[in-house]
Amino acid sequence: MSILVATLYVNPVTGNDKNAGTRLLPYKTLTHALKLSRTAIIIQLAPGTYSSANGELFPLIVPGGVMVVGNEATKGQDIIISGSGEYQSESFGTQNITLRLLDDSSLMGVTVTNSIAKGTGVWIESTASPTLANNTFVGCGREGVFVSGNAKPAILDNVFVENRASGLFMARNSKGEVLRNVWQRNAIAIAISDFAAPLLANNQFSENQTAIALAREARPVLRHNVIEKNPQGGLLVNGNAIPDLGSAQNPAGNIFRDNEAFDIHNATSNKLVSAGNQLNPVGIKGLVELSATATETAKSVSVSTSFSDLRGHWAAAFVEALLSKGLISGFGDGKFQAQAPMNRAAFAAIIAKAFDVPAKNQVPKFTDVKPDFWAAAAIQRAASMGFLGGFPDGTFRAGQNLTKIQAIVSIVNGLQLSGGNPNVLAVYRDRAQIPSYAIDAIAIATQKLLIVNYPQTELLEPLREITRAEVAALIYQALVANGKQKPIISPYIVNPDADIPSFTDIMGHWAEGFIRALVSMNLTRGFADGTYKPDKPMTRAQYTALVVAAFNPTPKRPAPDFTDVPSEFWAYKAIQQAAQGGFVGGFGDGSFRPQHNVQRLQAIVSLVNGLTLPPAHADTLLNFKDRNKIPEYARTAVATATVQRIIVNYPDSRQIEPLREATRAEVAAMVYQALVAIGRSPSIHSPYIASPFAMTSK
Numbered sequence: 001m002s003i004l005v006a007t008l009y010v011n012p013v014t015g016n017d018k019n020a021g022t023r024l025l026p027y028k029t030l031t032h033a034l035k036l037s038r039t040a041i042i043i044q045l046a047p048g049t050y051s052s053a054n055g056e057l058f059p060l061i062v063p064g065g066v067m068v069v070g071n072e073a074t075k076g077q078d079i080i081i082s083g084s085g086e087y088q089s090e091s092f093g094t095q096n097i098t099l100r101l102l103d104d105s106s107l108m109g110v111t112v113t114n115s116i117a118k119g120t121g122v123w124i125e126s127t128a129s130p131t132l133a134n135n136t137f138v139g140c141g142r143e144g145v146f147v148s149g150n151a152k153p154a155i156l157d158n159v160f161v162e163n164r165a166s167g168l169f170m171a172r173n174s175k176g177e178v179l180r181n182v183w184q185r186n187a188i189a190i191a192i193s194d195f196a197a198p199l200l201a202n203n204q205f206s207e208n209q210t211a212i213a214l215a216r217e218a219r220p221v222l223r224h225n226v227i228e229k230n231p232q233g234g235l236l237v238n239g240n241a242i243p244d245l246g247s248a249q250n251p252a253g254n255i256f257r258d259n260e261a262f263d264i265h266n267a268t269s270n271k272l273v274s275a276g277n278q279l280n281p282v283g284i285k286g287l288v289e290l291s292a293t294a295t296e297t298a299k300s301v302s303v304s305t306s307f308s309d310l311r312g313h314w315a316a317a318f319v320e321a322l323l324s325k326g327l328i329s330g331f332g333d334g335k336f337q338a339q340a341p342m343n344r345a346a347f348a349a350i351i352a353k354a355f356d357v358p359a360k361n362q363v364p365k366f367t368d369v370k371p372d373f374w375a376a377a378a379i380q381r382a383a384s385m386g387f388l389g390g391f392p393d394g395t396f397r398a399g400q401n402l403t404k405i406q407a408i409v410s411i412v413n414g415l416q417l418s419g420g421n422p423n424v425l426a427v428y429r430d431r432a433q434i435p436s437y438a439i440d441a442i443a444i445a446t447q448k449l450l451i452v453n454y455p456q457t458e459l460l461e462p463l464r465e466i467t468r469a470e471v472a473a474l475i476y477q478a479l480v481a482n483g484k485q486k487p488i489i490s491p492y493i494v495n496p497d498a499d500i501p502s503f504t505d506i507m508g509h510w511a512e513g514f515i516r517a518l519v520s521m522n523l524t525r526g527f528a529d530g531t532y533k534p535d536k537p538m539t540r541a542q543y544t545a546l547v548v549a550a551f552n553p554t555p556k557r558p559a560p561d562f563t564d565v566p567s568e569f570w571a572y573k574a575i576q577q578a579a580q581g582g583f584v585g586g587f588g589d590g591s592f593r594p595q596h597n598v599q600r601l602q603a604i605v606s607l608v609n610g611l612t613l614p615p616a617h618a619d620t621l622l623n624f625k626d627r628n629k630i631p632e633y634a635r636t637a638v639a640t641a642t643v644q645r646i647i648v649n650y651p652d653s654r655q656i657e658p659l660r661e662a663t664r665a666e667v668a669a670m671v672y673q674a675l676v677a678i679g680r681s682p683s684i685h686s687p688y689i690a691s692p693f694a695m696t697s698k
Contacts, residue, residue: 251276
């Protein structure tokens with residue numbers, strides 16, 4: 001049995017509470033819509049101010065299962081709920097609040113303000129588990145959101161600004177997840193007391209008087225937050241509170257910087273442990289132990305070295321290991337000169353000592369290497385093994401410095417390593433600088449763990465001259481790969497997250513870049529026979545699996561129960577999540593039809609609706625030659641997708657073919673472009689991305 005989700009429309013400007021609450025005949029007040037609401041209701045708010053002056057009666061109570069939705073894309077910029085009414089809290093007495101959220105209700109895409117003294121925007125208590133997503137809480141006389149009891153809200157992607165006491169206050173035994181919010185210019189961004197223990201992750205705190213204040217027995221978990229430029233301080237710990245700031249095996253990843261009075265002030269007698277956080281010890285007050293994480297331990301390993309300029313150097317372990325085998329040496333002044341470049345002759349000398357592989361090439365006679373040259377024998381040996389070659393004019397150019405790319409390619413060729421996949425190059429931010437001839441070699445070296453990049457593993461700097469320290473690390477890692485040496489622990493060894501599969505049928509395909517990008521993010525995969533089948537259609541079930549993997553939709557409506565999707569179906573959970581998130585829906589007969597192929601138009605409308613992108617004017621459709629084939633109901637969505645550069649049309653960017661079945665390549669391209677539109681992926685240049693700008697006919 002399918003669940004029909006009704007939508008009531010409210011417009012404070014043009015509505016009337018005697019209307020039917022439809023899109024064309026909306027109600028005037030949210031108060032009236034809430035009185036009529038029941039489980040599985042969406043209340044869609046139009047732009048305007050929802051206040052006592054416009055007929056609202058506060059406080060507004062949002063029942064369980066009801067979703068109040070404004071415009072998530074703008075964080076509710078023009079949809080303002082402003083007012084206050086008395087509410088008798090079961091644990092805190094009389095309060096002045098704007099809204100109370102019950103059970104599994106949702107509030108998304110609105111602005112909430114309660115400007116009276118001691119006014120609260122949203123009140124959550126008991127065992128309620130509501131969702132607050134993409135809202136703005138501004139100018140409240142006390143706090144934007146108050147959470148108490150055993151409540152476990154999901155507070156996601158909101159903005160808290162200029163609330164007089166705090167943006168968020170959590171008390172009693174409340175928990176929940178507080179993720180990806182922005183807090184600015186609040187007295188206290190988040191205050192946590194009693195036994196509250198929420199997860200605070202990926203939030204940004206700036207210009208608040210104090211970012212986070214803890215009291216009593218609070219036990220929050222802090223992960224990957226940025227806490228900066230707060231005048232009084234970052235994290236203040238009072239009472240018997242103990243925040244989780246990471247451990248050796250689970251670094252917290254919080255960044256504290258430029259907070260004026262302190263980064264962390266532990267005003268308790270408890271010792272706090274900070275592991276994997278970025279902070280200045282000068283900004284610490286009280287008893288805080290800076291504990292090393294596994295990575296930091298690797299960074300700080302002390303290596304005994306005979307070179308005066310290698311003490312504490314990142315490459316000391318590699319150099320000393322090669323030195324102990326007689327494979328490398330320093331200079332007469334007791335220094336190694338780790339940062340000095342290395343020329344081809346010196347590189348050949350190390351190669352000749354380090355590796356013993358069968359000769360592959362006839363030894364050439366280099367015109368510029370005399371028999372009495374100090375490295376003549378080493379150059380001949382390295383060349384015969386296939387590590388180095390000469391130049392077209394017959395020279396070797398022994399004094400010429402090597403680049404990183406040349407050294408890496410040399411090792412891969414000499415050892416005849418194989419098995420690389422170009423998709424692993426996604427780990428490098430500067431992968432565009434890798435010359436085309438070296439792509440396979442760099443991919444192989446990356447997968448074999450040969451590449452060591454200091455100080456940032458994601459920066460390869462392929463065209464820079466390689467230093468003596470980097471050569472030592474490269475040679476040692478090659479010996480490890482060859483089974484000749486034991487691994488050295490170093491945080492600078494590039495270790496790709498996954499062995500990204502290659503596909504035999506996408507090389508040169510128009511969508512190759514989009515497909516490889518999604519594969520590198522582990523969002524899509526091919527088939528057991530090593531193909532991707534880019535030109536095959538994609539089923540609706542497969543599409544939902546990709547959407548869920550790419551966007552992890554936040555629930556916006558109750559889960560449907562499609563008549564043809566049993567719970568044991570492989571994509572059951574994905575279909576449920578995609579439907580709850582607004583990306584997909586069913587048919588009038590209650591079915592979902594998971595094995596039917598998804599149309600191009602369905603994919604386009606799905607992405608626009610699921611991501612709640614701001615609507616664009618239909619004039620944009622004039623760019624398409626076959627715009628008359630776009631159904632009336634979908635014209636705004638298609639225009640929106642065009643403006644957001646989501647639509648990809650091959651071979652003609654102006655031919656949309658809306659009712660044709662979408663291929664796997666087309667879906668991959670449009671999903672990737674949707675990730676670009678929401679700022680989660682870098683742009684990919686393609687002539688097949690539909691342009692929102694007027695184009696002349698060919």
